[in-house]
Amino acid sequence: MKAEVTPSIQQPVKTSNNVFRYLRFLKFFFTNGKSATGFIIFLVFLLIAIFAPLIAPYSPSAAIYDPNLAPTAHHWFGTTNTGQDLFSQFIFSARNTMIVGFGAGILxxxxxxxFGVVAGYRGGITDAILTFITNLFLVLPGLALLIVIEAYVKASTPYVNGLIIAFTGWAWGARVFRSQAMTLAGRDFISAAKMSGKSSIRIMITEICPNMMSIIAGNIMFATLGAILAEAGLAFLGFEDINSTSWGTMLYWASSNSALLRGAWWWFIPPGVGIALVGLSLVLMNFAIDEITNPRLKGQKRRKKHGRQAARS
Known part of the structure; x- marks a missing residue:
């Protein structure tokens, strides 16, 4: 009787503690200055991406306006040398860039x-094989590998580039996940889960991964940032369909038409600022996650707060 009652009492306590921990995380996330600023910037671009057809005044590919116009009331970011509205291109490019970035980052x-959780939890020969594959992708030069693959993919779209970036950029995160899984595999709650009869897959999904949520969230943000920069770089170098719509292709056409030499700042500054702001929002949110999950950063922040209070008194 005692063995039957104990699990039913312990489970709600564990669930309530998890809910309280997540609520406390959300409270700190939205009250922290860095994360709040990053989230607002990110939300603005997310809304632009979602409502792009409603926000953009013209078709991004319609070459029917006066060419090489500086910003005006009708064309906020001016026009290209072929008469396309740059503001409409910027809005639709935000949608494609956000989809590619987050899709590649999550994938x-x-x-x-x-790779990381299975290697860290299983150990032995499984760990050796998966770690070898991970290390193989780590030592390969990322940009060179992307360029070689792109050379064989003719006229790739931003979405194809996102898939290529995802399948070549997962190794750094796998190393972090492996080390964290190795530390969690020896904990008491994992031993209890094994004794209760849970399978290895269920333990990895329900026990190990939930305890790595902060690391997973941070990896998604940095992988998204890396994917956005990689896609923009590939498009700028011409390894993408030049007729596609993304911030990278906007920079490509600006460079091809010597916008910098002609002083057409309205052509290359908006996509550059867009990439920088999205990257800044992700970095700021990740800083807040580090402050929440890293005990050393918590201690430093607490000591600084006490030092300021002591100086005032």
Whole structure:
């Protein structure tokens, strides 16, 4: 009777503690200055991406306006040398860039999570094989590998580039997930889960991964940032369909038409600022996650607060 009653009492306590921990995390996340600023910037671009057809005044590919116009009331970011509205291109490019960035970031995180958690939890020959594959991708030069693959993919779209970036950029996250899974595999609650009859897959999904949520979230943000920069770089170098719409292709056409030399700042500054702001929002949110999950940062922040209070008194 005692063995039957104990699990039913302990489970609600564990669930309530998890809910309280997540609520406390959300409270700190939205009250922290860095994360709040990053979230607002990110939310603005997310809304732009979602409502792009409603926000953009013209078609991004319609070459029917006066060419090489500086910003005006009708064309906020001016026009290209072929008469396309740059503001409309910027808005639709935000949608494609956000989709590619987050799609590649989430996909690469999932691949790295599978390799890292399985290797760290299983150990032995499984760990050796998966670690060898991970290390193989780590030592390969990322940009060179992307360029070689792109050379064989003719006229790739931003979405194809996102898939290529995801399948070549998961190894760094896998190393982090592996080390964290190795530390969790020896904990008491994992031993209890094994004794209760849970399978290895269920333990990895329900016990190990939930305890790595902060690391997973941080990896998604940095993988997204890396994917956005990689896609923009590939498009700028011409390894993408030049007729596609993304911030990288905007920079490509600006460079091809010597916008910098002609002083057409309205052509290359908006996509550059867009990439920088999205990257800044992700970095700021990740800083807040580090402050929440890293005990050393918590201690430093607490000591600084006490030092300021002591100085005032």
């Amino acid at each position: 690469s995180t999932i691949i790295g999570l599978i």
